[in-house]
Amino acid sequence: MVIDCDSCTHRGAACADCVVSFLTIPVRAAAPPAVDLDDAEQRAIDVLAASGLVPPLRLVRAV
DSSP: OEEEGGGBTTTTTSGGGSHHHHHHGGGGGGOOSEEEOOHHHHHHHHHHHHTTSSOOOOOOBOO
16 A cells, blocks of 8 residues: 555645554654555554544545
8 A cells, every 4th residue: 555645635634633644753854755565564553543543544535
């Protein structure tokens, strides 16, 4: 899964409560415009979000 924040239709409004912002806060200035997650990383984030430990992925792509 490639998460491209530039393609997210909720960019700005949902960024503060998105796992991508949560994971890239310390490196935001150097953060790439897209984050590439493999299946294991995506499942791990889903489990952490379901447990309330990190915010969920708020990415919504335009159709």
